[in-house]
Amino acid sequence: MNRILFVDDEPAILDAIRRSLRSHRARWQMEFAPSAACALDLLAADTVDVIVTDFRMPEMDGGQLLTVVRERWPHTARLILSGYSGLQELLTTGGLAHEYLNKPCSSEDLEDAIERALSLTRPD
Amino acid sequence: MLIAGQLAVSLDNALAERFRSLVQRSSDVTLVCDRDGVLSYASAASAEMLGIEDAALTGRAVLELVAVDDRAAFDQRVRGVSSGDTETLECRAVSADGSSRWVEATFTDLLTDAAVGGIVVHLRDVTERRRLEGELRQAQKLDSVGQLSAGIAHELNSPIQFVGDNVRFVSQAFADLAAVVTVYRGANAQAAEELAVELDTEYLLEEVPKAIAQTLDGVARMATIVRAMKAFGDPHGDTKAWFDLNEAVRNTLVVADGEIKYVADVVVELGDLPLVWCNLGDVNQVVLNLVVNAAHAVGEAVTLGRERGTITLRTRCDGEDIVLQVQDTGIGIPPEIAERVFEQFFTTRGVGRGTDQGLSVAYSLVHDRHAGSIAFTSEPGVGTTFTVRLPRRGSEPAPSRAEALAA
Numbered sequence A: 001m002n003r004i005l006f007v008d009d010e011p012a013i014l015d016a017i018r019r020s021l022r023s024h025r026a027r028w029q030m031e032f033a034p035s036a037a038c039a040l041d042l043l044a045a046d047t048v049d050v051i052v053t054d055f056r057m058p059e060m061d062g063g064q065l066l067t068v069v070r071e072r073w074p075h076t077a078r079l080i081l082s083g084y085s086g087l088q089e090l091l092t093t094g095g096l097a098h099e100y101l102n103k104p105c106s107s108e109d110l111e112d113a114i115e116r117a118l119s120l121t122r123p124d
Numbered sequence B: 001m002l003i004a005g006q007l008a009v010s011l012d013n014a015l016a017e018r019f020r021s022l023v024q025r026s027s028d029v030t031l032v033c034d035r036d037g038v039l040s041y042a043s044a045a046s047a048e049m050l051g052i053e054d055a056a057l058t059g060r061a062v063l064e065l066v067a068v069d070d071r072a073a074f075d076q077r078v079r080g081v082s083s084g085d086t087e088t089l090e091c092r093a094v095s096a097d098g099s100s101r102w103v104e105a106t107f108t109d110l111l112t113d114a115a116v117g118g119i120v121v122h123l124r125d126v127t128e129r130r131r132l133e134g135e136l137r138q139a140q141k142l143d144s145v146g147q148l149s150a151g152i153a154h155e156l157n158s159p160i161q162f163v164g165d166n167v168r169f170v171s172q173a174f175a176d177l178a179a180v181v182t183v184y185r186g187a188n189a190q191a192a193e194e195l196a197v198e199l200d201t202e203y204l205l206e207e208v209p210k211a212i213a214q215t216l217d218g219v220a221r222m223a224t225i226v227r228a229m230k231a232f233g234d235p236h237g238d239t240k241a242w243f244d245l246n247e248a249v250r251n252t253l254v255v256a257d258g259e260i261k262y263v264a265d266v267v268v269e270l271g272d273l274p275l276v277w278c279n280l281g282d283v284n285q286v287v288l289n290l291v292v293n294a295a296h297a298v299g300e301a302v303t304l305g306r307e308r309g310t311i312t313l314r315t316r317c318d319g320e321d322i323v324l325q326v327q328d329t330g331i332g333i334p335p336e337i338a339e340r341v342f343e344q345f346f347t348t349r350g351v352g353r354g355t356d357q358g359l360s361v362a363y364s365l366v367h368d369r370h371a372g373s374i375a376f377t378s379e380p381g382v383g384t385t386f387t388v389r390l391p392r393r394g395s396e397p398a399p400s401r402a403e404a405l406a407a
Helices: A011-020 A036-045 A062-072 A088-093 A107-121 B002-025 B045-050 B068-080 B127-185 B189-199 B201-230 B245-255 B280-303 B335-340 B358-370 B401-406
Strands: A002-007 A028-033 A050-053 A077-082 A099-102 B029-033 B039-042 B086-094 B100-110 B118-125 B241-243 B264-270 B276-278 B309-318 B321-328 B373-379 B383-391
Touching (some): A011 A028, A011 B127, A050 A107, A062 A077, B068 B100, B241 B245, B264 B280, B276 B280, B280 B383
Parallel strands (some): A050 A077
Antiparallel strands (some): B029 B039, B100 B118
């Protein structure tokens, strides 16, 4: 089963993602972290195939989190799901994120992006 | 002697002719009246500016040329200007056709000057200047709201994201529950039980109410943001009304939340305030600009490695004034630029980071438009406190609340 980690400082967003992606529960083990620090704990505990993180968060933001992920867990695919526009080019061309999704993002688009990210991580 | 005397007279005549010509050809209107405002002279430009021939004005009351709302202030200056002194007033002058234009009136007491023997009132048309000032003010307001737009979009996008996800989930959950109910109605209890387990109806029964509650909360949040944003538009143009300053503080905190919440905690100490006679858009803008300025000051301190800061907003009533304080624990204002922070076009920011006119706009709105005051104390590295005082009855005679409501 693939392990997908979602990070957002807004609990209502995590709850809603968990509900809307519920139909994938048989294939995906979904984890939810309300902060970057909590996400790092979950990453350290077990392999994460795809991380989907918000950008603007207090303490450590999404950019700082993905910098650490790229260094320590290079095989984890990195996605950003943010309501803050204007960073897309910077973050994707800089190689920090494989894909940048703008909030609001439909669950179909999010599913597709996760599938694409999973195909990157599979050694086929 | 005689010849010299004649020469002096003709020199005097030549000078008098020269000055008369200068006054008559000026595009500004020069008027002379007595303390009661009865006109004894009007220059030729009155025909151009007011549509009334200068000769026709002699003996008439100068106040007839002034808009009704401005007459009291105008009259006060005609009667009050002291000898050798000059006073000014921006007011509306009324033309013969009933249209009005903004003029800057200058009052000079030359009653004891034998050659004039009256109060000289000089009218300069400032309609165009005021229009440009209004446009500049509007552009600066839009600029500050524009700078916030990315943050506001972020604040709106979060609830839109989870409202959308939740509604999608609720819709799927309802379809699943409906399927189970249909099987029950077919009286196949065994099959219904199996389907209920497969679709995990326990989970749905637990999660659907939460999803609905969060959705309603998200919609309420979006409505609050949109409502607060509206206060920063210019729905009332130049007009003033009775307004609760605490409301401006609440609006600002909603709109500026995206600027504040990642760098500072907010403390709000709102006093019991009487309403203040002001322009709503202006006062919202003043509070917003001070709060955004505070957030930037704290943000810079955080960038330099300091802990999250605090922004404190206080309101209180002090006699006839309403007082607002915005205190931050930011980087502070260096003493060497302290005198310049309210200057127009003064900026400490690099090119391309907005025009940074927040403080100069706040100054102009408080000082020029509301006859209030704005000042600050600051300690570099510790923080800054801005204090705004607004006369609660406004700069001009405000109507009673009942009159304002009836208008």
